[in-house]
Amino acid sequence: MAKHCLAVDIGASSGRLIVGSVNERQLHLQEIHRFKNQIVEKNGHFCWDVNELFDQIKIGIKRCDELDIKPASIGIDTWAVDFVLLDEHDQLLTDAISYRDPRTDGMMEEVSDILMKERLYLETGIQFQKFNTIYQLYSLKKHSPEVLAKAKSFLMIPDYLHYLLTGVKANEYTNATSTQLINAFTKKWDKEIINTLGLNFDMFQDIKMPKEKLGRLKEELVEEFGFSMDVILPATHDTGSAVLAVPxxxxxxxxxxxxxxxxxxxxxxxxxxxxxxxxxxxxxxxxxxxxxxxxxxxxxxxxxxxxxxxxxxxxxxxxxxxxxxxxxxxxxxxxxxxxxxxxxxxxxxxxxxxxxxxxxxxxxxxxxxxxxxxxxxxxxxxxxxxxxxxxxxxxxxxxxxxxxxxxxxxxxxxxxxxxxxxxxxPVEATAIGNIIAQLIALKEIKDINEARGLIKHSFEVKKYVHA
Missing domain, CATH: 3.30.420.40 (ATPase, nucleotide binding domain)
Structure with a gap:
């Protein structure tokens, strides 16, 4: 019997839970739940309501049970660069401040005075944008050093949502690269860059790759939902998942x-x-x-x-x-x-x-x-x-x-x-890429090449020619 995988795909304006499975060499999708996502003003900043996002994820999971669908796995992707910090008791130290918040104004220039742009690019390969995580963290160090000093765990938004599901902390690779703190060649946290900026290297988690099983649902969630499932990392950066769906x-x-x-x-x-x-x-x-x-x-x-x-x-x-x-x-x-x-x-x-x-x-x-x-x-x-x-x-x-x-x-x-x-x-490219990573991990699909062939035959693609 075909296994069902549950993709949680949250963008800057909306989120959706979509179930995917392979039947007769076709990838089938079923939308389970859709909800709005928006920036809210909180404590003087533009923030994401991560607690509301998690509540919406739970609503979607419960609807699976109502539809008599028991997913074998779940994975979450979101936008990049934003994060939360946890203290020694794993409680939130910070709100999930949005990349559109002006706290990073001028920070890119200040970091460039400490680390030459050429050096930073040659090591990380990441484009310079004022809202990159590196500048968000530097702003926090400059304006709220006491908060940063208490930080024991750095989790990007999908990392945090996965942690709420499993109790396991990890930084997924594709999203971590958007921080401008991952070395493009070692594919690990760049300790020299992090230390040069005076950030706490120990708060960063082990890097995990897409297709890795992070764990199972926490026991209290199993009791709440009435079933358990694997939590499998997709490319948690939504663009990383979306590109997997290019036929x-x-x-x-x-x-x-x-x-x-x-x-x-x-x-x-x-x-x-x-x-x-x-x-x-x-x-x-x-x-x-x-x-x-x-x-x-x-x-x-x-x-x-x-x-x-x-x-x-x-x-x-x-x-x-x-x-x-x-x-x-x-x-x-x-x-x-x-x-x-x-x-x-x-x-x-x-x-x-x-x-x-x-x-x-x-x-x-x-x-x-x-x-x-x-x-x-x-x-x-x-x-x-x-x-x-x-x-x-x-x-x-x-x-x-x-x-x-x-x-x-x-x-x-x-x-x-x-x-x-x-x-x-395809239209639902991000959810498709998320599901593909889970299906490969579950050995329902061999690899990305087989997946792209499957996508090509499963979804409509329209052609436009120039005048």
Missing amino acids: ELEDTIYVSSGTWSLIGVENDFPICVTKALDYNFTNEGGMDYQFRFLKNIMGLWMIQEVRRNYKNKYSFTELVEFSENVSSIVGKVNVDDQRFLKPDNMIEEIQNYCRETNQPVPISPGEVAKCVFDSLADSYQKAVTEIEDIFEKEFKTINVIGGGCQNQLLNQLIADVTKKEVFAG
Whole structure:
């Protein structure tokens, strides 16, 4: 009988629990539970409500029992860089402060005065972003050293949620690489960097790899749910899981499209060369020690905020339709400008950018949406050009995966500006990649190559050609 695996996939705006199993050489998915996730203001910071997230995970697990589904395993993935610290009694010392919190303002520059950017990049291979974990920790050291001094355990968000399930503390590799504290070559915590910054090396946990069994559910949870299951680590960085679901990677650039857009290629080794540093590409760890050589682009966060600023009066589908009906020329913005990370009002920020750069200012909802989509497509084109320059080769296709691949307008814009064939799908790429890691661990699937063949035949992928 086919084994069921439960993927918990939590993004910056929502979470979902999805059951997956293999039957007759098809990968079948069933959504069990979906819930909202949002930043809350707490103690003067923008935070994630990790207790609420765990409560929602438990609700989803209980629904499995109601549906008479007994998963053999469970694994959790989330976004990267954010963390909590535990004290000597394993109690939370810190809130789960979001990467969008301004506490890291100026921290990247201060760290660069201590550790040369070139050295940090050559050792970690991680792109420079103001919200990276290294700068969050340095901010904590600078502004709340007494908190950091009490820290006994550093756990990233999915690490902490896995700990709540099992009582076992570990740092999963793919997410740990996003901290800018993992050596890209030893694949371990870089003790020299950590000590140079005056951080406590002992609070970091042993590195565990995707497909490793972390443990079983805690006894009190078994009593609460009425059944037990293995907790198996997926690639806990959601992009690491999503890329596993790209059906074909040969000569293909992927775009994991959601709140963020991650655009890059899979590689066997880190590329820590000067040109990659200049282009600000990152080398994030993947399953089986593969590397995701990619660039992090602001993504659909901008249109999400635009919709929120319109008080959710329009659906995303309506904003796309409004955009398609715009005949006038509107300005474009640099989507990676830090002003768009968490502005008070995204619409006003976009309009101000266009005014400051002497471009036509978008006024109507359709014009604002068109500005966002055109700007995103241009940023993808720039990243594609940089990837091809670094690899000194032309990539034939682009595969857009994740929830953003449902935006047919943006898919067509990508095809038009890059002059490449664009394939869109699968939609639930992150959950699929999460489930794949569990199924391989349970020996339901042999390896990632077999998994990608299975994915190719199980899910619809749409093709777009340039005009």
